[in-house]
Amino acid sequence: MKRIKLTVAYDGTDYCGWQVQPNGVTIEEILNREISGLTGEEIRVIGASRTDSGVHALGNVAVFDTKCSIPAERFAYALNRRMPEDIVIVRSEQVADDWHPRYQDVITKTYEYHIYNASVPNPMKRRTSTFVSFPLDIDQMRKGASYLIGEHDFVSFCNVRTNTSDTVRTVYDIMIDQNGEDICIRITGNGFLYNMVRIIVGTLIRVGRGFYTPERVKEILEAGERTEAGVTAPPQGLVLVEIRYGNENENE
Template sequence: MGLCYSGTSYCGWQSQPGGCGVQDHLERALAQFLGCPTRTVCAGRTDAGVHALGQVVHFDVPLQREPSSWVRGVNAFLPRDIAVQWARTDLPTTFDARRSAYQRRYRYVLRNHPVRPALDHARVGWTHRPVDLDRLRAAAQCLLGEHDFSAFRSSECQAHSPVKTVQAIDIWREGDYLIFDLRANAFLHHMVRNIVGSLLAVGNGSKPVSWLAEVLASGDRRLAAPTFMADGLYFIGPDYPAEFNLPPTSTRIGLLI
């Protein structure tokens, strides 16, 4: 299944004892639709407050239904801010939502304006200081390729290795909005938010362009900028080999970008 959700009201993707995770709501909806409990596996866990445009999950059940039935049926039991976008029942048993993905993509949308957002509250990040786009792009170059990203890793991260490969970081401006688009084989806990926070320290002139490379090389989380707000962060989704022929994810975020 492909899912879209607003993360504002949830404590992240992962199931929690209090039932506040997106996974909890999805599995409750599946249980109501199926008449039996089932567990789901996702392509990438999102933090509390983080949104998703193309989260992908898989699960194994004995029940056969048409894809359209899965979409309509499960959506009938989901909250209004979580929606199944598509379903596939013809994938090979080798498909795994997490392990089959070869890269993942996040987008951070940031309002760069003296006044905080109102209608876009919780849907975009915000910084009031002027930000230089050329400085952002220059600093980001050092993050491309395979590196140890311990300096941008949360202390709660459960990943087996801090070494990840960043394929691309694209940064551009549309009106009052700055957009950061990051692609990597995988991301550490808080990695995108920590990178964006550190890039902004360079972009607003607080730190020199060379500072980001020094932070990366240090492997010391204490030297990087504070973790930036979750508002405005979107999990665009995973990419899979063409053989699976999964539907593409729209990258349009509501009426914004």
């Protein structure tokens, strides 16, 4: 028996998120089905991040245990031949038998949020970015974002589904890049509460529009109440880019 870690990329547009559920097809369900089909075992993967419906990933992580003789590194290739084209196994590798994608030490988690900021929507970007038609003041957004850097109680920036009492997280960096009509907000932290990135983005968009001063972000953070922050930005702009673990390659 060996434990295989998969790094998984997907266009989440046509899925009801990661986690298996009765209402529609999920990423986890496809993985379970195709890995089971490949190995002949009944596989249930364990995922790192249960992304919401419509959210994308370039580097979500899942593990499963198998007796299959396929070399760990070859699973990516073998699985990609079976996968629908909107899910890609970026990498497969063996990890320790007790390695767990959620309980393992996470060093950093990185998300990007993509905004298409123009007067008319771009149909080629509708699945992977959020259209914002009013002008955004990027410098003000950067200033607002600066208040979130560091270790804080982010309870104002999480939605109720969170089943954790510990709402303290550390945000290491928020970079906001503008390239023509494309705006990318890249957030790195040691972990994120439920909807935290999307609420941060919704709040920063309000700053960019001039509805909130940058200092308002600091006040929201200090208020400790979800009702203070901006709306949750829509899912299609969000991408889980990378999860970095400590002692990642201990089996190598």
